[in-house]
Amino acid sequence: MRTEDDAAQNDGAEHDGAEHDGFGWDRPASPDPAEGGRVWLVPTPVGNLGDLTLRALEVLRGADAVACEDTRRTGALLSHLDIRRPLVRLDAHTMHRAAQVLEKYPRLAYVSDAGTPGISDPGAELVQAALDLDLPVEVLPGATAFVPALVLSGLPTARFTFEGFLPRSGRERKERLSAIASRAETTLLYESPHRLHATLLDLALHCGDGRAASVTRELSKRFEETRRGPLSELAEHFAGGVRGEIVVVVSGRSDEEAQAGAPDYAALAAQLAAEGLSVRDLRARLMAAGLRKNEAYALALQAGGPAIASDTL
Structure with a gap:
């Protein structure tokens, strides 16, 4: 039933220069050449x-x-x-x-x-x-692959990082994999069918075989599939090859993993300083190991001592 309030709302909408339905949504309209x-x-x-x-x-x-x-x-x-x-x-x-x-x-x-x-x-x-x-x-709002895959994964959705496609090889790939392993929030990435197995193996190597993950492929198509489980099991399942567009979702590092695997940065800094590294090189090595820039710099100064603290950074 159309109430008086509905009629008033609709009558006002009809005169404001836009097309609206009874719920306040704009109706689709072709682009106006005058714009x-x-x-x-x-x-x-x-x-x-x-x-x-x-x-x-x-x-x-x-x-x-x-x-x-x-x-x-x-x-x-x-x-x-x-x-x-x-x-x-x-x-x-x-x-x-x-x-x-x-x-x-x-x-x-x-x-x-x-x-x-x-x-x-x-x-x-x-x-x-x-x-x-x-x-x-x-x-325009519309279709995307990683949001449905995130929700389908069953993993935490409140905070996540989208990685896109990983580099195929080299140091940058290893650094990105290490970042995924140390991250507390869920990570999403795209992968091609012929590289999926290798990427799952690499993720298992950096994150641990038991890290929870999911693989979603062929979203909204006839053979859509979402497979959930530890990274090692997913790597085994997809070892024979796969088809379709793929989203990999990896859970964040747990508190237990963080405590068990936290590096001793102070000991590392002392070791590197004993090898004669400058403050600049110390900071770079500590950042590569996972420290933030400011923390790495402070620790490099502390380990390097006043003799090299004046290095230009």
């Missing part, structure tokens, strides 16, 4: 096409062009949706052309291969290019 240039970051489904929002459809239909990472993939999506817009490739290799593209198509919609642009893809660079040109930027 001038702007960039829309438009999330696309990670699996099920039904996850595309009505507003995303309207923006894609009304933009001057649609920029994307893969014109074939996005072209197939737009064809399925019966949307005919010029397609422009803007990926990691062509993002340097962003200013020229925005000059030609000032009302530009940008999509990634799947999910929300700007998360582990070049969309963030396009945002910066638009801001440099004083173009407004809008990010």
Whole structure:
């Protein structure tokens, strides 16, 4: 039943220049050419096409062009949706052309291969290019992979860190793995199917075989799977290979792990100082071992003594 209050609210909404429904939500509307240039970051489904929002459809239909990472993939999506817009490739290799593209198509919609642009893809660079040109930027709410995977994991969700993709090898990869192992909050990361097994083994090596984790793949698709368990068991389960887009969720370090594995930084600093390291090098080594910058500097000064405390840092 429509009450007098509802009628008054709706009557007011009809005259404020916007389209609203009875609950105070804006109805989707096509971009208004009078608004001038702007960039829309438009999330696309990670699996099920039904996850595309009505507003995303309207923006894609009304933009001057649609920029994307893969014109074939996005072209197939737009064809399925019966949307005919010029397609422009803007990926990691062509993002340097962003200013020229925005000059030609000032009302530009940008999509990634799947999910929300700007998360582990070049969309963030396009945002910066638009801001440099004083173009407004809008990010539409919509599909993303790591939030559903976090909730599905059953692990704590109050605080978490999103790592994106880990480096494939080298010192930076080891440092990121060590950071995940020492972190108290939940960690999320993306991984490709052919590197999943190796990454789970590396996580087990740094975090311990028993650290709780989950692997979610093929979100919202027919063969969606979430596997939960200790890292060692997950590594064994996925040793034979896997398909699909993957999110790995790793629990934070417990208080017991922290107490059992806490390094003796003072002893380490004394050992390094005895080897003749300068304050600068001492600080760098202590930071690599897990200390924060200020704490590492204070301990390096204390261990190094006044003779080298004046080193330029």
